[in-house]
Amino acid sequence: MTIKPTITLYLSEHRNQEVILIKFEWNKQIADRLRTFPGTTWSNTQKCWYILQKEFDLSTFYNHLKQYAYVNY
Numbered sequence: 809m810t811i812k813p814t815i816t817l818y819l820s821e822h823r824n825q826e827v828i829l830i831k832f833e834w835n836k837q838i839a840d841r842l843r844t845f846p847g848t849t850w851s852n853t854q855k856c857w858y859i860l861q862k863e864f865d866l867s868t869f870y871n872h873l874k875q876y877a878y879v880n881y
Contacts, residue, residue, distance in 0.1 A: 813838060815873060816880045819861065822854060826861040829854060838876055845872050 815838065818829040830848070832838055839857075842848045847863045850856075859869075870879050 813877045814880055815877045820854075820858075822851060822858055827858040828861055828864045830857040830859070832877065835877070838873065841873055841876055845869065 813832055813835050815830060815832045818831065820827055820829045822829075829851075830842065842857050845859075847859045848857050849859070851858050866881060873879060
């Protein structure tokens, strides 16, 4: 049985906006999936992906990534 990596979501502020930070141990497959998810942006200052809170839908995010990782929200 293969153990899936974990993605952890954090509510935060970035550039004066409420965002959801998306953190995980580096995994190319997850990074590639995040690149295809609408609204995600890489932050060099935070060193993680993020999405604006007002654009974030947990159900859609979960369904997009559930095959590749556990989503800890």
